[in-house]
Amino acid sequence: MGSYSTTSSSAQNSPKLVFRQLFEKESSTYTYLLADASHPQKPALLIDPVDKTADRDLALVKELGLKIIYAINTHVHADHVTGSGLIKTKFPGVKSIISKASNAKADLFVEPGDKIYFGDIFLEVRATPGHTLGCVTYVTGDGPNQPQPRMAFTGDALLIRGCGRTDFQGGSSDKLYDSVHSQIFTLPKDTLLYPAHDYKGFTVSTVGEEMLYNPRLSKDKETFKNIMQNLNLSYPKMMDVAVPANMVCGLQETKSEAC
């Protein structure tokens, strides 16, 4: 996809970001709500919504007076079913978004360098494969009217003091190392990092912190690859349900091409 904008207007106001971090405890997933409150329509998007908490998220959207336009995934999740499909059944105008490289179904497909506009704020798409082939990181824009410090929604590519596993779904520790070092660690050090999961109670980190203290990704590549080869993780219990559902955007019953 190219640059999607909800408006062609030249609003003189600085964009004002509404931001909420939301947690789904069964899969320890973070969903993020972002909106441009300075835009008349208050266009909003959800990053990595979960089916089980979609109603909670939509109630919040309503209470805050926002208009949801996009349901976005960082990748095809293996541990929970995306809320994108459910959200689309309740708000048919909402467009689902995922990377073209994921090979999953969605209304819109993004590629590296694309910009996703909501009001006057945008997310930039960066390819960060390694956990899966199609993983992307969404980063708030670089510009005078964009949120400062920048914010990066890293999915499972980079977790706080950790990272996603690389042993299935086209995973590659070699690729993940390169992705994080070239696409995330090159952002300004004060960039706020918001992962798709946390299991220890952390809510946010920064690029500077992870470069120094990430016990895996602060190491050299060979050490990192060794660590990832010896994690001995069990098979994800939700995988056989979640992956097929998420390949069709969480709507297994849908007959339509886009979901």
Next chain:
Amino acid sequence: MGSYSTTSSSAQNSPKLVFRQLFEKESSTYTYLLADASHPQKPALLIDPVDKTADRDLALVKELGLKIIYAINTHVHADHVTGSGLIKTKFPGVKSIISKASNAKADLFVEPGDKIYFGDIFLEVRATPGHTLGCVTYVTGDGPNQPQPRMAFTGDALLIRGCGRTDFQGGSSDKLYDSVHSQIFTLPKDTLLYPAHDYKGFTVSTVGEEMLYNPRLSKDKETFKNIMQNLNLSYPKMMDVAVPANMVCGLQETKSEAC
């Protein structure tokens, strides 16, 4: 206590707040780390630390290059043991703080109107009894060099779309209603609300939102009292361990007067 300041200097820099929200999943407790990064010593405090996650919090304090000076509680918790005592055993210079009205032990006792300085940033103390007799809310200062919007750490007085129970520890639904309406709902509507707990995956709310959408406290007082009288909650499983421990700041073994 009066106004505690870590410095008498007249730093020309605007204070810069370091802020982290941390979660303890067993009791669904939020701990908050705040520090003044613009001050040479980077003085920091923890609000409502939990014993089980004290090591995590102290590791983060160290990695961020902060100097912890206070371990603060909003009240005597009934559902988990405070981390204050454990933190003090590891960092003997840290002072524990709780309200005078709590009747618990601590190094320093606060009363309504007191200011707790860390660097050039301060928290203002507001009495918000009702969940317990000694509950207080800590609110970031009102001033040109203080964080904007303001932030209120409400303990169990006000939860996101909820509130703490009022059926033990000197609880009173009548008092809680008055506390929230006179001490929290009078703050600017964009004030960010950070509670001691959340059970639904919310991380933050605002005064404006809770005034409109809190299903209990947006009602009139009689309706609120009726709701609180009919919650039929079970006895907290941790209460008989947590309350005695928290009355002495989490250090049951201590022989000293202050803990």
